[in-house]
Amino acid sequence: MQSSLIKIENLSLSFPDHHVLNNLSLDIKKGEFLAVIGENGVGKTTLVRILLKQLRPSSGKIIMPDDLRIGYVPQFRNIDVDYPLSVRDFVSLSFTGFKFPWLSKTEKKRLNEVISEVKLNNIEKRPLGLASGGEKQKAYLASALVKHPQLLILDESTASWDPKTKHELLDVVVDINKKFSVTILFVSHDLKLVSEYPDHYLWLQKGNYESGKISDLPRDVKEGINV
C-alpha cells in the first residue's frame, strides 16, 4: 500500500448563501490517479483552490507536506491571438525565483526534457497566441511539469481538447504518473476519460460525496448520466 500524500479531514466550505463542500474526508495516496467529478457548482474548483492555498476552508483541515510541489493546469488562461511568447519561452516562465535572468545549464536541460516529454518539440518556437487549443493545453501541462511536481492538478483541462489531443495528453500524464509516482488530481466532466485513465474517483454531490476505486464507480455514472 502506498503512503498517504494528502489527508483531507472533515473539510467544509460555505459561502454566505450556500455550502459547496460538506464534511469531506479523503486520503490521497502517493502515486494515485484520482478523478474528481460532479455537477457544476458542487465544489470541484473550490477544492482545487483550497489545495493551492488560495482559499481557506470554513472548517476541517488538509494535512500535506509544507514543501509539497504542486503543478497546476488551470481551466482557463488569458492567452489571446496577440500573445507574443513562443511555446518554449512560455514554459520557461515556470523557472521563478530571485536568480539570474537567464536559465542555468540544469534549467535548460530540464526545459528540454519537459518539452520532449509533452511532445512539443515541433512547435516550441511558435508564438503561443497562434497555437491551437490542444497545443496550448500541452504548453500549460509542460509548464506545470517544469518543477518536478509531486502533485499534478488538471482542472477541467480536457474541456477544449479534441479527442486525439485528449488521449495524447492523458497518455503523457499516465506516463508521468507511473514513472515518477506523481499523484494526479484530474477534475473532469468527461466520463469516458474518467473510466479509462484514473484509478480512483471522488464524486462530489450537493452536500455529499462518494469516493472509491474507479472500478466501483456505478455503471450508470460511467455510462454518461450527466455528472
Place this chain on the structure above:
Amino acid sequence: MFELEFMRNAYVAGTLIAILSGVMGVFVIARNMSFLSHTLSEIGFAGASFGIFMGWSPLNGMLLFTTISSILVGELSSQVESRRESVISAISGLFIGLGILFLALAQTNSSYATNILFGSVIGISQQNVNQMILLSSLVLVVILLIFRDLKADSFDPIGARVNKVHSSLMSILFLVMLAFSVSVAAQIVGSLLIFILLTLPAASSKYFAHTVFKMTGLAIVFALTGVWLGLYLGYLTNWPVTFFISTIEVIIYAIALFYNSLRNRSE
C-alpha cells in the same frame, strides 16, 4: 552637431531613456498598462509644477507625484482588476488639476510648462544627465533582481501564482520603477509623449520577436531608432524633437501591424 554640448547631452540622455523604455515597455505591454503610463506622464507634469512651486528641481517633484500616484493606483485597483481604468482616470484628474494649480501659484511663465509637457533638448545639462544615469541604473538593477518573477507575473499571472510568485509585491515594485522611468524620460521627450516610448517600441517588437529577451532587445532598437533619428532631424530642421520621435515610433508600429497581418494571411 556633436560639438554642441547640449546635443551631446541630449544623445546620452536619449540613449539612456531608449534603453530604459525598451526594458520597461515589454512589461508595460504584457501587463496592459499603456493607459497607466500615459497617465503617469501627465502626473509627472503635475509633479514638475509642484516642484517648481516648492522651489525644488522639477525632477524631484515628478518623482514624488508619480511614485505616490502609482502606489495609489496599485493599492486601489489590486482587488478588482476591472476597476483599474476608472481608478486611473480619477487619480489622473486629481493630479492634473493640482498641476495646473501649482503652475498658476508658482507664477512662472508658461514656457516652463511647455518645456515640461513637450520636453526640451536644449534644457538638458550635465547635471541632468548624471541624475538620469543614477536613476536609470537604479531601475535597471531592480528589474534585473526581480526579472524572473516579474516576467512570470506579467506574462502568465495564473501560473505565477501557482509558483508562489508574490504578485502584489511585483506589482508595487514595478509601478514604482515605472514612475521613476517616466520621471527620467519626461525631461527629454516631455511628459506628454513619454508614454510613446514606454509603449510603442515594445508593442511593435512583439510581432517580430517571441522571447522576452529578444522582445526587450528589439524594443530598445526601435526606441533608439526613434530617439537618435528624432534628435538628428530636430537638429536639422529646428522642429520639435518630440514630433519626430513620436512619428517615427508610430510608423514602426504601423509597419509591425502590417507585417503581422501579412504573416497571418499567409498562414
